[in-house]
Structure formats: structure tokens, C-alpha cells
Amino acid sequence: MKKDQIISILESNDLFHEWYSYVKDIIASDEFQIRKLYPHHDDSVFHHCVLVSFQSFLIARKIHADHRACAIAGLLHDFYPKAWQYNEELAKISSNRIRGKSNLFHMHGFVHAKEAAKNAQKYFPDVCNSTVLDAISHHMFPLTIIPPHHIEGWIVTTADKLVSVQTLDVKMIPRLIGLGGVLDRFNMGERLL
Numbered sequence: 001m002k003k004d005q006i007i008s009i010l011e012s013n014d015l016f017h018e019w020y021s022y023v024k025d026i027i028a029s030d031e032f033q034i035r036k037l038y039p040h041h042d043d044s045v046f047h048h049c050v051l052v053s054f055q056s057f058l059i060a061r062k063i064h065a066d067h068r069a070c071a072i073a074g075l076l077h078d079f080y081p082k083a084w085q086y087n088e089e090l091a092k093i094s095s096n097r098i099r100g101k102s103n104l105f106h107m108h109g110f111v112h113a114k115e116a117a118k119n120a121q122k123y124f125p126d127v128c129n130s131t132v133l134d135a136i137s138h139h140m141f142p143l144t145i146i147p148p149h150h151i152e153g154w155i156v157t158t159a160d161k162l163v164s165v166q167t168l169d170v171k172m173i174p175r176l177i178g179l180g181g182v183l184d185r186f187n188m189g190e191r192l193l
């Protein structure tokens with residue numbers, strides 16, 4: 001399999017090989033690879049999650065938290081089953097992979113963390129221990145009120161926001177905090193909720 005560009009970039013970090021040993025099987029799986037076609041703002045879910053995983057791993061290693069759990073939870077934190085933005089190429093492969101319109105209380109920002117945890121457990125049960133699942137389930141805190149129960153969850157939710165801030169402009173802040181649906185209702189564009 002051809003190496004992904006983002007993986008090649010991370011390879012220059014001294015800690016790359018340790019991180020990669022924890023996540024390479026997930027990254028290589030078809031179910032994770034298809035996230036290259038799941039849009040994430042102006043990025044892909046694949047690219048975003050690889051960065052959150054690596055950032056979470058680095059923070060955890062520095063503060064002596066469970067860095068393996070952080071690498072895995074970071075990678076799977078947005079592993080929800082259906083894309084919430086339209087992508088033509090993905091639609092051609094399977095229209096079932098694209099979320100339809102939903103009401104305000106089922107907006108992506110409020111529901112996708114739980115969906116991601118359920119989906120992660122479905123596809124990768126061997127690596128989804130309670131620390132990993134807690135970090136995935138609560139990564140949208142404070143939007144989803146209940147905070148993570150472990151330090152690893154706090155690391156992943158922080159890394160998610162750091163990576164998002166690095167890749168977004170100010171106009172996108174409502175989307176960053178999970179209120180993309182509100183923006184979409186006003187700006188519509190081609191997004192589907």
C-alpha cells in the first residue's frame with residue numbers, strides 16, 4: 001500500500017515509530033482508509049484523526065499518561081459511521097455512508113462522539129478498552145456537558161481542539177465547537193446534516 005503523505009511527514013519525528021506501532025493496523029484497515037473521503041471541514045476525517053492521534057500521543061508521553069490509549073482514542077475519536085458532509089466520490093461508492101438531514105438535537109456536534117465510540121468498538125474491539133472508549137465518548141466536552149473521566153480523555157479533547165484551531169480560520173469557530181449545523185442552516189451551501 002502506498003504510504004500516505006501525512007504519515008511520511010510525521011515520520012521525521014523521533015517518536016514516530018513508537019506511535020505508529022500502536023496505530024498502524026487501524027490506519028491500514030479499509031474502514032479507516034475510507035475516512036479519506038469523509039470531509040472534515042476543509043480537511044478529511046482521515047487526516048484530522050491522524051493528527052489528533054499523534055498530538056494526543058505526544059502530550060500523553062510528556063505527562064506520563066497512557067500514551068498508547070491516547071494514540072488509539074485520538075485516531076478513533078471521530079470514527080462515526082456516516083459522513084456528515086457531502087462528498088461526491090464517497091456518494092458514488094455508497095450513499096449509505098452519508099448522513100441525511102436531522103433535527104437540531106441530533107446535530108453532528110451532539111451525537112457523533114457516542115456514535116464514534118460505538119463504531120470503534122464494533123470494528124476494533126481488541127484495542128477499545130474503557131479508557132479509550134471514555135476518551136472517544138467525551139471528546140466533545142464541554143458541548144456534551146459530561147467531561148471525560150480519565151486524564152487520557154482530557155488529552156484527546158484538548159488535542160482535538162488544538163489540531164482544529166491550527167487548521168481552521170476564525171469564521172469556522174462555531175463548527176469547531178460542534179455547532180456546524182447552525183452555520184449550515186444559515187449558509188446551507190452543499191453540506192448535508
Ligand SMILES: [Fe+2]
Pocket residue numbers: 077078112113139140
Ligand atoms: Fe469530534
Ligand SMILES: [Fe+2]
Pocket residue numbers: 048052077078160
Ligand atoms: Fe475531531
